[in-house]
Amino acid sequence: MKVKFMGSFFGPFPQDDKKQVVFAGRSNVGKSSLINMLVGKNIARTSKEPGRTKAVNFYLLEDYNIYLVDLPGYGFAKASKTEREKWRELIENYFRSCWENIRVVFLLLDSLVGPTELDLQAIRWFEDLRLPYAVILTKCDRATQKEINEVKRKLKTLSLDHAILTSSKEGIGKKEIIKYVLS
Ligand SMILES: Nc1nc2c(ncn2[C@@H]2O[C@H](COP(=O)(O)OP(=O)(O)O)[C@@H](O)[C@H]2O)c(=O)[nH]1
Numbered sequence: 001m002k003v004k005f006m007g008s009f010f011g012p013f014p015q016d017d018k019k020q021v022v023f024a025g026r027s028n029v030g031k032s033s034l035i036n037m038l039v040g041k042n043i044a045r046t047s048k049e050p051g052r053t054k055a056v057n058f059y060l061l062e063d064y065n066i067y068l069v070d071l072p073g074y075g076f077a078k079a080s081k082t083e084r085e086k087w088r089e090l091i092e093n094y095f096r097s098c099w100e101n102i103r104v105v106f107l108l109l110d111s112l113v114g115p116t117e118l119d120l121q122a123i124r125w126f127e128d129l130r131l132p133y134a135v136i137l138t139k140c141d142r143a144t145q146k147e148i149n150e151v152k153r154k155l156k157t158l159s160l161d162h163a164i165l166t167s168s169k170e171g172i173g174k175k176e177i178i179k180y181v182l183s
């Protein structure tokens with residue numbers, strides 16, 4: 001897939017009317033790896049160390065004229081209060097200024113961990129802002145079927161009936177995400 005890095009933004013953000021597909025979730029959940037899997041090359045920087053992505057990164061899918069947007073992750077232990085406030089301000093500003101162009105916010109959850117308190121807060125936030133969102137389970141190669149079913153059951157209790165199962169390591173879920181993005 002033809003893809004171009006458009007930059008790391010702290011605001012203002014690109015203001016053209018291309019649709020945006022957003023990847024959100026805890027730090028280290030696998031956002032950058034998933035973007036790399038989708039585009040078939042290592043364009044987004046991945047890291048073992050949580051909290052590396054501090055800006056909002058834009059990638060242009062040239063064939064579809066869609067932006068893939070890699071948000072900085074939340075919830076890494078070492079973040080100070082000031083860092084958390086900065087993060088919130090940045091994302092709030094991003095959602096506010098790009099709201100009309102956001103086609104979907106993918107909320108990434110670890111297949112092994114499931115939704116955490118911070119993920120639930122993120123979901124409430126998306127709902128308050130009337131942002132369309134969908135759940136993606138990452139790193140499914142690390143979880144057993146039983147563990148995945150347990151997470152899915154938990155999601156059902158939150159009325160989240162559909163989750164796309166993925167593994168960037170094993171290339172699982174690519175087709176389903178692309179189908180979702182293009183539908
Ligand atoms: N086993 C496994 N590890 C993964 C997968 N996706 C990401 N990781 C690892 O998880 C860590 C964080 O990934 P990254 O994409 O940087 O997460 P981000 O902080 O959400 O962008 C890295 O060490 C990745 O190699 C996956 O599908 N399977």
Ligand SMILES: [Mg+2]
Nearest residue numbers: 031032045053
């Ligand atoms: Mg990242």
